[in-house]
Amino acid sequence: MWNFQPSVNLVKGGAGYVGGPTMAVIADHCPNLQITVDDSNRDNIKQWNSPSIKNLPFFETGLEEIILRVRNKNLYFSSNVNETIINSDMIFLCVNTSKKNKGFGVGQASDLKWVESCARQVSSYSKGHTFVIEKSTLPVRTAESIKTILNSSNLVEKNHKTFSVLSNPEFLSEGPAINDFNKPDRVLIGVEEKKPIEALENIILKWIPNQKIIKTNLWSIELSKLTANAFLAQRISSINSIAEFCKSTGGNMGEVVNAIGTDQRIGADFLSACLGFRGSCFKKDISNLVCLSIHFVLSEVAEYWNCVIKLNEWQKLRISKLIVHNLFGTLRGKSITILGFAFKANTNDTIQSAAIDISKNLLEEGANLIIHDPKVSEDQIFSELAIKLRKLKNIQDSNTYKGAGIKENNLNKSFVNVYEILILTEWGIYKKINWKTVEKIIRKRCWFFDIRSIVDLKEIKNTNLNFWKIGDGIIKS
Numbered sequence: 001m002w003n004f005q006p007s008v009n010l011v012k013g014g015a016g017y018v019g020g021p022t023m024a025v026i027a028d029h030c031p032n033l034q035i036t037v038d039d040s041n042r043d044n045i046k047q048w049n050s051p052s053i054k055n056l057p058f059f060e061t062g063l064e065e066i067i068l069r070v071r072n073k074n075l076y077f078s079s080n081v082n083e084t085i086i087n088s089d090m091i092f093l094c095v096n097t098s099k100k101n102k103g104f105g106v107g108q109a110s111d112l113k114w115v116e117s118c119a120r121q122v123s124s125y126s127k128g129h130t131f132v133i134e135k136s137t138l139p140v141r142t143a144e145s146i147k148t149i150l151n152s153s154n155l156v157e158k159n160h161k162t163f164s165v166l167s168n169p170e171f172l173s174e175g176p177a178i179n180d181f182n183k184p185d186r187v188l189i190g191v192e193e194k195k196p197i198e199a200l201e202n203i204i205l206k207w208i209p210n211q212k213i214i215k216t217n218l219w220s221i222e223l224s225k226l227t228a229n230a231f232l233a234q235r236i237s238s239i240n241s242i243a244e245f246c247k248s249t250g251g252n253m254g255e256v257v258n259a260i261g262t263d264q265r266i267g268a269d270f271l272s273a274c275l276g277f278r279g280s281c282f283k284k285d286i287s288n289l290v291c292l293s294i295h296f297v298l299s300e301v302a303e304y305w306n307c308v309i310k311l312n313e314w315q316k317l318r319i320s321k322l323i324v325h326n327l328f329g330t331l332r333g334k335s336i337t338i339l340g341f342a343f344k345a346n347t348n349d350t351i352q353s354a355a356i357d358i359s360k361n362l363l364e365e366g367a368n369l370i371i372h373d374p375k376v377s378e379d380q381i382f383s384e385l386a387i388k389l390r391k392l393k394n395i396q397d398s399n400t401y402k403g404a405g406i407k408e409n410n411l412n413k414s415f416v417n418v419y420e421i422l423i424l425t426e427w428g429i430y431k432k433i434n435w436k437t438v439e440k441i442i443r444k445r446c447w448f449f450d451i452r453s454i455v456d457l458k459e460i461k462n463t464n465l466n467f468w469k470i471g472d473g474i475i476k477s
């Protein structure tokens with residue numbers, strides 16, 4: 001038997017969207033475990049430890065309540081990574097694996113620098129036997145590299161250190177992350193030898209029934225995680241491709257989705273036509289599949305998955321062009337309201353949000369933007385757009401952009417005198433807007449683009465708004 005002590009810790013880079021909520025839920029279900037969430041980013045740890053619960057680094061439904069229950073009881077946040085490793089029996093790697101921004105595989109392959117540096121730290125500072133668990137989505141066979149790195153330190157043999165590497169990927173989606181983790185469809189555990197599974201399984205069994213735990217070899221699990229995300233993303237690109245010609249053929253998008261979604265073999269989820277999938281996972285994971293296909297000289301397979309990404313980019317560009325086209329091909333000096341900046345509702349994450357690209361396109365056309373989002377801060381919006389603005393300033397006079405990109409917290413004020421309104425994030429509050437009232441403060445014949453398909457047509461019918469809806473095209477003009 002493994003001499004397994006109830007002390008679970010998490011290493012550097014761990015206090016992000018996956019590490020923070022995951023460890024909070026484990027701590028909540030397993031009061032016997034002492035859990036430390038480590039991150040070398042001191043500001044991030046400061047926010048997790050902030051006496052005001054409203055200062056957590058990000059918003060997740062139900063997270064604040066859990067943190068209040070477990071923080072400083074059996075869940076700790078620290079930036080003293082090495083000390084945490086010394087005291088750990090089990091280490092979850094929840095590190096950032098964003099795409100490489102230079103070198104071989106730029107823009108496609110995952111950057112594994114954090115995985116490598118974490119593995120080296122664990123190799124140097126761990127004691128006795130340590131379970132190392134991959135939580136981040138990683139390219140297939142990363143566990144093999146982790147194992148090699150873990151065993152590479154000179155101290156390993158001298159100090160009789162041993163390691164078991166397991167894969168236990170996370171399927172939580174931002175927004176409902178806590179619920180996803182409390183009630184997952186299934187939990188995957190991959191390992192080379194059977195025995196080490198017990199240590200992790202005993203933790204998971206505290207709140208998840210045995211029949212939901214799927215155990216296989218490491219490589220199947222690593223591949224399953226990429227495949228699950230690629231299949232979900234592929235459904236979105238497929239439905240977006242149909243949305244484009246639905247109206248012109250006389251079809252109705254909602255009816256088509258209902259008709260195919262009720263076929264059990266297809267299912268109803270991930271069929272909402274939209275601006276395309278955003279967030280940190282889908283594009284990265286498909287790019288990983290493309291890299292894998294190229295590595296195994298499967299060019300047609302690489303091309304197939306690349307098309308899913310291409311269609312996603314095309315969707316965004318197509319809608320940007322439509323927005324410009326409807327205002328006579330010019331946006332110079334015109335005010336446009338953007339409702340929603342997060343990449344989806346119920347999160348303040350803006351990673352790869354479509355709002356960034358759309359805003360950039362509209363700013364380039366000379367528009368003034370008024371941006372509203374209930375959870376994304378002004379600083380965050382400006383820092384996302386600043387990169388683009390700086391680039392734009394290189395090619396045009398910076399004065400052109402004076403006044404562009406105002407963050408407006410008051411929803412009603414954000415409509416004053418505007419030419420166009422775009423819903424880019426499906427926040428609940430936008431479903432409750434009284435369009436009859438809004439009509440009084442916008443410009444006459446204002447265009448309204450419901451890109452998330454959330455507004456009830458009945459609410460719009462009695463207004464003077466020109467109305468365009470994803471999948472259905474122009475409904476009223």
Ligand code: UDX
Nearest residue numbers: 170171172173174270271272274276277278279281344
């Ligand atoms: C995703 C996976 O769902 C999760 O299992 C994995 O662990 C991480 O990646 P997340 O990125 O948080 O989670 O968001 P998700 O809800 O899956 O949405 C991804 C993108 O697809 C969003 O931009 C969303 O707006 C878009 N989407 C989703 C659609 O355009 N249409 C849909 O029908 C569903």
